[in-house]
Amino acid sequence: MKKLLLLSALLSPFAMAQSVDELADKIEPEVIKWRHHLHQYPELSNREYKTAEYIAKYLKSLGLEVQTGVAITGVVGLLDSGKPGPTVALRADMDGLPVKEMNDLPWRSQERGMFNGNDVPVMHACGHDTHMAMLMGAAKILVEKKSSLTGKVKFIFQPAEEGAPRGEKGGAQVMVQEGVLKNPDVDAIFGLHISANTDVGKVRYRAGGVMAAVDPFKIVIKGKQAHGAYPWLSVDPIVTSAQVVMGLQTLVSRELKLLDDAAVVTVGSIHGGNRSNIIPSEVEMVGTIxxxxTAAREHIYDALPKKVKAIAESMRAEAEVTLPLDYNYPITFNDHELMAVMLPTLISTAGEENVVHSKPVTGAEDFSFFQEQVPGVYLWIGGKPLDVKAEDAPAHHTPEFYVDDSGMKLGVKLLTNLTLDYMEKHTTN
Structure with a gap:
């Protein structure tokens, strides 16, 4: 007995503590349980009331300092190690989408909600249920390993990543405005997104622009109405609009250096006229950039209105351009230095063969608002079962969207190890 007591006294807390891998294995059933609950009861953007209550109750059970009602329904938990060091933020998004689930699962969603005045089905069709469950798991492990921490951890559960309802504001931008990165000031932030077409166990990363800035626009072409049989009496906004749509494509194909980074200009909606034999006086189109x-974004901001107005003038029409239209997201930009410093953590956590350098995507993420304020890294982790081909995996934002529970364990470990390793590298003894 004396020998055992002596051995215990000699062992450090690090040696006695369970490893992150062991703890992640231990809590995996709980993470899956949380994911199933959150998936079965999704809520739309800025309406995540029951979701927020569920998360806040859990964070309080861990003994964290919890703030609710941030950006309407956001929840923030604070873990203070009691020792000096940096503040690390970890973020998960909370909202579902107006999509009817078609998966035959015992925990499938049958919920409904109000979206822009319409009663709609609701589904976690982009994996936000897994994001919340993984962050809850990381919070549990980091509380267990509190003695190993130096500094503080903020657990940010963010509403309205998919966009606030019409006429409302929400999401990361509002959380930033309300001071989520302050008191204490955040030094670095980490987030991840599960991927339906990436193998379970893989993590994809990239320094620099990883997801695109999104800038919606509206163009109104004003002409002169006339009978369709006498077009020479008109200033035809429909023909003008057709030339504008084609002209906008040259912004990318002829004005940007596409060897550097891709860009997209899409017109998604055109409305004008109501009869086959009447040339209308006005056409409205909306689209997205x-x-x-940053250079490409600034160029298009400057060039698009000039091109549209020049084309309209050449057709004797007038053009009004609104850019951005109602909202916009910055580029989701992984800080180069932070990405380089944390890459070894990805390798040690997932294994070198499972760490994949990724191409950027032209989808958007409002995690970018956090990255505008502090260095941040945003990662993709695999959720596709290994027996499913990538081309057969259901796409995000579709009724068949599905990711496997087994993918979450890596996400829990990554969020935990990124925090622990960042603190170790940025704490002065």
């Missing part, structure tokens, strides 16, 4: 570097 996606860019992956």
């Amino acid at each position: 996606r860019t992956l570097n």
Whole structure:
């Protein structure tokens, strides 16, 4: 007995503590349980009331300092190690989508909600249920390993990543405005997104622009109405609009250096006229711009209105351009230095063969608002079962969207190890 007591006294807390891998294995059933609950009861953007209550209750059970009602329904938990060091933020998004689930699962969603005045089905069709469950798991492990921490951890559960309802504001931008990165000031932030077409066990990363800026626009072409049989009496906004749509494509194909980064200009909606034999006086079109570097974004902001107005003038029409239209997201930009410093953590956590350098995507993420304020890294982790081909995996934002529970364990470990390793590298003894 004396020998055992002596041995215990000699062992450090690090040696006695369970490893992150062991703890992640231990809590995996709980993470899956949380995911199933959150998936079965999704809520739309800025309406995540029951979701927020569920998360806040859990964070309080861990003994964390919890703030609710941030950006309407957001929840923030604070873990203070009691020792000096950096503040690390970890973020998960909370909202579902107006999509009817078609998966035959015992925990499938049958919920409904109000979206822009319409009663709609609701589904976690982009994996936000897994994001919340993984962050809850990381919070549990980091509380267990509190003695190993130096500094503080903020657990940010963010509403409205998919966009606030019409006429409302929400999401990361509002959380930033309300001071989520302050008191204490955040030094670095980490987030991840599960991927339906990436193998379970893989993590994809990239320094620099990883997801595009999104800038919606509206163009109104004003002409002169006339009978369709006498077009020479008109100033035809429909023909003008057709030339505008084609002209906008040259912004990318002829004005940007596409060897650097891709960009997209899409017109998604055109409305004008109501009869086959009447040339209308006005046409309205709306669209979206996606860019992956600041130079391309600034160029299109400057060039698009000039091109549209020049084309309209050449047709004797007038053009009004609104850019951005109602909202916009910056580029989701992984800080180069932070990405380089944390890459070894990805390798040690997932294994070198499972760490994949990724191409950027032209989808958007409002995690970018956090990255505008502090260095941040945003990662993709695999959720596709290994026996499913990538081309057969259901896409995000579809009724068949599905990711496997087994993918979450890596996400829990990554969030935990990124926090622990960042603190170790940025704490002065």
